[in-house]
Amino acid sequence: MEPDSRFAEFVAERGDALLRYGHVLAGNPHDAADLVQETLIKLRGAWPRVRAKDNPESYARTTMARLHIRAWRLRRRELLAWDLPEGEHHDVLPRGDEQALWQALATLPRKQRTVLVLRYYEQLTDAEIAQVLGISRGTVRSQASRALDKLRAAAPEAINPQPVRGDAR
Template sequence: MIVEHEEFRTYVLSRGTALLRVANQLTGNPCDAEDLLQSALTKTYLAWDRIKDRSSLDGYVRRTMVNINISWWRRRKFEEFPSEELPEAPPQHDPRHWHDELEQALDRLPARQRTAIVLRYYEDMTEPEIARTLGISVGTVKSTVSRGMAKLRGDLVVSATEPR
C-alpha cells in the first residue's frame, strides 16, 4: 500500500502543474481550478488500484475534471434565482471571454505552432521533449513556439481592442 501511495504522490508531483492548467482552462478561475483538481485527484486516488494502465492517468484525471465541472455547473445553475433588480454589468475583460478568445486564437494558428504551444504551455513539456515528440530539432521547437506566441499576442491584442 505504501508503494501505491508513493506512486500516486510521484504522479501528482510530476503532472500537477499541467493538470492545474487544464483545470484552469475548464473553470476560468484559479481558485475553482484548484478545487476542481483536488476533487479529481481525490477520486483518482480512490480508484488508483483499479487503474491498470498508468499511461492513461492524465486522460482519466482530465475526464474526471470535466465530469466534476459539469456537475458543479449544473448545481450552480439551480442556485440562481430571478430578482427585481438587474445585476451590475460584468467587467469588460471577463476571464471567461479571454479563455474563449485564446481558444479561437489557438485554432487560427498553423497546426505545428498550435501543437508546439499546447505541448509547451498546457502539457508543460520541455523543448527537448517536444522535439522528440514531434520529430523535429530543439531549435525548430524554439522558433515555432516563438512565432506562434507572437501571432497569439498580436491576435489577442487586436481582439481586445475590437468592440463586443
C-alpha cells in the first residue's frame, strides 16, 4: 500500500473524530474545521515519519492543541463586537508634539518600533514581548533603550514613557 493511500485511509477513518476534537477545543464548527484542515496539512508533510509510529492520531491531536493555543494567543487581546457602536466616531488629530513623536516612531527600525508598540501601546511586559517576538528579555530591553534614545533625540518634548504594570525592566 502506498503512503498516500495510507494517509487517505487515516483521514477517512479518523477525520470525524478529529473534527469532534476540534469542536471541543474551539467551541464552534467553523474554527474546528480550520483546525482540522491546518493539522492535516502539517500531518501530510510529516506523514512518512509519523506513520512509522504507533499512533498518528495522537500526533494529530497534539498538533491541533498547539495550533489552537497559538491562535488563541494571537487573538486573546482582540475584542469582537457584534453590534456597531452607536453614534459617530472621529479620530482626533495629534497635537504638534504627538505628530513629531509619530513621525519619529515611523523612522525607527522595525524591531525597535515593534518593541515600543508592544510595550507602551499593548502594555505587554518584557517577558511577554520576548515571547511574542521570539527574542530574549535582554534583547527586548536593549531594543527599547535604543529606540527611546532615538525618540528622545528626535522629539524630546513628546517623550515621557511610564513603565507598565509594575514591570521590573
